[in-house]
Amino acid sequence: MDLSHHLSDEAKNMKPSPLKGMYKYWVIIRLGSSLSGGVPHPSLFPYENMKANVLQPTAFSVGDSDGLFSWLWSAFKNKKSTTEITIPKYANPSDGPSAIQLSTALQYSMVQGLPAFVDFVRNFTLQVFQPAYPDFCVLANSGNTDGWTKACALLCHPGEFILTEDWTYPGALLSAWPSGVRPYPVPMDNLGMIPDDLERILSQWDEYEDHEGKRRPHVMYTIPIGQNPTGAVMDGRRKQEIYDICVKYDIIIVEDDPYYFLQYPEYKRKSERSLRSHIPGKVNPETSRKFLNTLAPSYLKIDHQGRVIRLDTFSKTIGPGCRLGWTTCNPLFATVMENYSANKTNQSSGISQAMVMQLVSKQWGYDGYIRWLRGIGAQYTERRDLMLDSLFEASFSGFGLAQNHSLSQGGVAVYDAYAKPSGFMHGISDEKLPSRGKTLFSFSIPNAGMFLWIKFHLKNHRSWVPRPAPGSALEVKLWTDLAESGVMFAPGYMFSTEEDDTPSDEGFAESHLRSEYAHMRVSFSSATKEEISKAMKTFVEVTLKFFQ
């Protein structure tokens, strides 16, 4: 399908590579003497080899048979067994063209990625995401920020709107902002963007008054799994609905999916939890397949037209400092992006590519890496569970939590938190009980990602007024109370798509503070067990006092 009309002027204005026309002589170069390239000789690279001691793919339990909780926290103290991997300066020629060697990794190379990188991620994408068309392309990027920046530059004209979730990752907006590309938010629920709202926005575009006469968006930026900041997970059915609308209105979908492998089972109270996985923790094709079947599909799986640009990263599964990921898209977009990368940044770090591939592809292999991903996912599941456990435990002391059944949907439970009238019995309450007070905050159980998204019902605060004076807003007060008690959450305004929500020196956006609600994003990804427990206890105390 021809999607070339989506390319920006910047994409169209690229100068052809001056190497064009020399390509037919590549064979000669290989046979004869090339004195055309200005590259250093590998004998002058100071590294004779690089090595690393690495964990086993099974380093983290998936909890199938080895006890209920493996306690990730013990990872600090207990030394896990490691293996040494080595990247030689020159690989053995018998290891073939995708062998990893420093003489290549430390040299200039194709921006698409080292051969070992391209081979691995192409096969991985094929097996795991199962693209709906055969000639998809993969291309290395330096992490999803880099991938999105390039996709945005090649698709968006300065000043136009892009479709985003109602709350979204601020980094994506910051990248688009300098050229005047602004978010146009689509309302969302626990499954992400709401199809009816998307359809309404697009079908009625020309009738709206709030888009400054700009043309209907043709690019969507979305984080469908473990959405940042809300934690929403979009299932296959919802994706199909959104995709069909994007076909109808000719929208390109940029699927930013860093948390794809951090999908979790439903949360159960501590006492009700049993095994975390019914799939054995063994490394083999069968357990890989079974595990992958538990995950929501990527947009790639339904993208029969090639209108999805998918961004994958090793940041959340290996380490953000690798600055390594890949973009999957149709051949036209891939060619344009490859040229653009060659012009603007050059290749991604060859040291990163070599280190990650020697581990993931050569040491662990495909099934080993899948097993590693399962272990990482299990660790974050424990972290999420611990945070929720801490909240529920705090509910014995002065406030309660009750499931909001009318808002819970699609396997996602929504809870309301409220202050207990004094003298009320300890224990978990139910929303039907007449004794509960007004709702202080509510949240959905995150079934993916790294975040708990808390919505505060400011209207239930005694001092709430519709239009507070600057600096006096309740969100400022609550966030500051928390920070001064030693608990730092990410304030909701950071993820706002409202144009006016640009922080002042006080760091708070004014327009947003006039709302009935405030939001905060709480991360369970990096604090220690003790920090999480203590922080949630302090959070409940400060919040109760705030609403008193």
Next chain:
Amino acid sequence: MDLSHHLSDEAKNMKPSPLKGMYKYWVIIRLGSSLSGGVPHPSLFPYENMKANVLQPTAFSVGDSDGLFSWLWSAFKNKKSTTEITIPKYANPSDGPSAIQLSTALQYSMVQGLPAFVDFVRNFTLQVFQPAYPDFCVLANSGNTDGWTKACALLCHPGEFILTEDWTYPGALLSAWPSGVRPYPVPMDNLGMIPDDLERILSQWDEYEDHEGKRRPHVMYTIPIGQNPTGAVMDGRRKQEIYDICVKYDIIIVEDDPYYFLQYPEYKRKSERSLRSHIPGKVNPETSRKFLNTLAPSYLKIDHQGRVIRLDTFSKTIGPGCRLGWTTCNPLFATVMENYSANKTNQSSGISQAMVMQLVSKQWGYDGYIRWLRGIGAQYTERRDLMLDSLFEASFSGFGLAQNHSLSQGGVAVYDAYAKPSGFMHGISDEKLPSRGKTLFSFSIPNAGMFLWIKFHLKNHRSWVPRPAPGSALEVKLWTDLAESGVMFAPGYMFSTEEDDTPSDEGFAESHLRSEYAHMRVSFSSATKEEISKAMKTFVEVTLKFFQ
């Protein structure tokens, strides 16, 4: 000095970081519990350590006392002694804040660079380039392509001209091209841009007809040392002249200097060469200082106004695959560039930073790295000498080389090559001899960088016509003759600043082919000794035949 008027709209339109306003709470974060950031926990990074076996800083001789030629080529065969370096997951706390550890290097970090990186390159810049003002800033980049792309985006408005050398690095043009930023070439000689021509262009800007009514350039892109493709080296005196004109006309200078440490002594014929260095090869502050005094200064040394943005890279001294370098500039530009990088690409690879710094800063140290740079420089000196030796040796068989004294200047010798009338005695001729034929090509001895730049006098070809039919131009024929004989040079059009010199499918620019001259860039950086000798011999044979 206030230079903020140089910033582009893209720079001015950046959205403030949403973290603004939270900064005053950083102390609290450190003391209390931060659940604000969405980062993985380091216990989940799979690398327990990284190691490398690395060469000694003295691995390559500088030729002071250990023989005339150490022959880099032996580096292939002879195993050099190595040391193992190790990057632990967690450094010993007593190693201080700039210790290198994977728990930090694999994590998200400041785009300015890891503490160890910033410490090292700031001190290095201070010692080596001696900036003329104290509050200069350093900032990691992912190589000079990345550094230039960002500098260009933050300074240049779409559609405007930038000042460049007459022939220049095509990558710099490709990066600027999509937003319509075009080169305005300044004539050059063996010392680079010619001050009088620069002054003339700027002073008469409004009278010119060939700049499409666009405003006078306010940005200069220059490669002052080992200029790509011409090999020109700009000395301190010429830099001062150019800088003074840039002050007068308020020009920002972007100094792209990847070849700075590849500065070579004058070429001497094989029989006349003796020691390559009078400075001992020992690693100590005194030899470092003596060596640095032999190098042409950076623009930084005369930049009392902060109008220079200097780009340094580890590509030519450690390896291009590191994708690691740094930008040095004034505090305003540094802040803007740091924000822009945070938005557009995020930090440079932490694995690259850790690997390069553990080697250069922790293992070798400042004086060790200076010694390494000297060794690398000596290796490229040998390569340059070998290429010239091969040309001079070929001059015994049917063609001759004679120094062109009228064009030689500033320590740079220019040579003319000509066919010898048949029956002429073998040997080097002098231009005064009546028996030499017409000049076929000429070149300057490159005293830095990686390239020999050859200028062909097409007008001395019997078939030369001022306006050849497309595809029939002599440059095409000569380049193709060479390629088909197994010798691949980079054709001159690749480095052209002429707008029309965009390659067709044939790879050759038409406007350029109407010139009396053709050019080719010959690299001595990466071929083997045998390849260089053979290629130069073939080159002479093919060229002689071509001009017959």
